[in-house]
Amino acid sequence: MPQIQSLFDWFADRQKTSPSIQQQQEREIADGLWTKCEKCNAIAYTKELTANQMVCLECGHHKRVSCHERIAQLIDANTWLPMDERLQPTDPLKFRDLKGYSDRLRDTQAKTGLIDAVLTGSGKIEGLPMALGVMDFQFMGGSMGSVVGEKLTRAIEYATAHRMTVAIVCASGGARMQEGMLSLMQMAKISGALERHREARLLYLPILTNPTTGGVIASFAMLGDLILAEPKATIGFAGRRVIEQTLREKLPDDFQTSEYALQRGFIDKIVPRTQLKQTVAQLIRLHQVSG
Numbered sequence: 001m002p003q004i005q006s007l008f009d010w011f012a013d014r015q016k017t018s019p020s021i022q023q024q025q026e027r028e029i030a031d032g033l034w035t036k037c038e039k040c041n042a043i044a045y046t047k048e049l050t051a052n053q054m055v056c057l058e059c060g061h062h063k064r065v066s067c068h069e070r071i072a073q074l075i076d077a078n079t080w081l082p083m084d085e086r087l088q089p090t091d092p093l094k095f096r097d098l099k100g101y102s103d104r105l106r107d108t109q110a111k112t113g114l115i116d117a118v119l120t121g122s123g124k125i126e127g128l129p130m131a132l133g134v135m136d137f138q139f140m141g142g143s144m145g146s147v148v149g150e151k152l153t154r155a156i157e158y159a160t161a162h163r164m165t166v167a168i169v170c171a172s173g174g175a176r177m178q179e180g181m182l183s184l185m186q187m188a189k190i191s192g193a194l195e196r197h198r199e200a201r202l203l204y205l206p207i208l209t210n211p212t213t214g215g216v217i218a219s220f221a222m223l224g225d226l227i228l229a230e231p232k233a234t235i236g237f238a239g240r241r242v243i244e245q246t247l248r249e250k251l252p253d254d255f256q257t258s259e260y261a262l263q264r265g266f267i268d269k270i271v272p273r274t275q276l277k278q279t280v281a282q283l284i285r286l287h288q289v290s291g
Helices: 007-017 019-030 046-051 067-074 101-112 146-161 177-199 240-247 258-263 273-290
Strands: 034-036 043-045 081-083 118-125 128-135 165-172 204-213
Touching: 034 046, 043 046, 067 118, 067 128, 067 165, 067 273, 081 146, 101 177, 118 146, 118 273, 128 146, 128 273, 146 165, 146 177, 165 273, 177 204, 204 273
Parallel strands: 128 165, 165 204
Antiparallel strands: 034 043, 081 118, 118 128
16 A cells, blocks of 8 residues: 655655755855844844844844945935045055065955945935944954045044034954054044044034944044944953953953943943934934024
């Protein structure tokens, strides 16, 4: 007597013997249909996650986003005017570690599609004019080299000349070691431009994202009229291990987070990414009224 196969077994066998179905499923996953949260492991439909500005719908984890995505999230559609797009980094020190700096730059540019670690420009945020710089951690850890310093300085000077608010979205591991002292000089150059912006009684808003460390935190990231940060962002100068070895004591678990910095008065407000555009626009309006 022939054995009757259950419907469940039939589907299981069909999946095993049908490579086209298996390949299609693998292709859908590979094409980015779903995204897994690195914090809570929740699986989210990528379109829904993108609509929520890459903030996990389950745990609220803020996934790292590119500078292009950040501009689209903050700036009104069809108002973005980029600045200094062709400004290219050079290798003045002929620096070499595991590979030459020039080779590393070419490889990173090809991989990211960026010329350097920051995009600058002007646009409108809820109809209000603003100059904006956005750092991208994908480009050599968002490290601050001569091009980053020059582009941010020019954006600040443009904002000062046109009496506009300037905001910088910070995401950086610090100064770019391959440019040595030239990288460290950018700290003073950007800070000088911000001082002239302040003397003109204009608003500057740094927005600290994960991570903001090193020479960036030691200069323009902490010079804002109001300092905003995303939740759970790493904020600090030296690394946790270096500090623990220097102090010879264990640091709190939340050390160098946005929440820790807020409790101790280093930043003014933690703003979820989904509320950032509205918050920045509101602060610009309040500054215009008070000014």
